[in-house]
Amino acid sequence: MLKKLSKKARVFITAMVLSVATMVPAYATGSGSTEDTLTFNFDPSEMFSWTNTMLSALMPVLYITLGISLAFIIINALKYAFR
Numbered sequence: 001m002l003k004k005l006s007k008k009a010r011v012f013i014t015a016m017v018l019s020v021a022t023m024v025p026a027y028a029t030g031s032g033s034t035e036d037t038l039t040f041n042f043d044p045s046e047m048f049s050w051t052n053t054m055l056s057a058l059m060p061v062l063y064i065t066l067g068i069s070l071a072f073i074i075i076n077a078l079k080y081a082f083r
Contacts, residue, residue, distance in 0.1 A: 005013070
């Protein structure tokens, strides 16, 4: 059936089906669930402690990336200096 439709129509139908299929779990409720809304327990102090933990964990990645970029800058400067 989809082979007879144009490519735009097939893409549109596929996008609509995938949109509906991904929306269905959001509306599904568990057994015995009386609440249909999401509740968030937001604590700003915990947010900042997690931020500190994540930044501390990612600093080595930042150092390695900066070291590699600095090495490329130095190599290019030396290459252009001896032309």
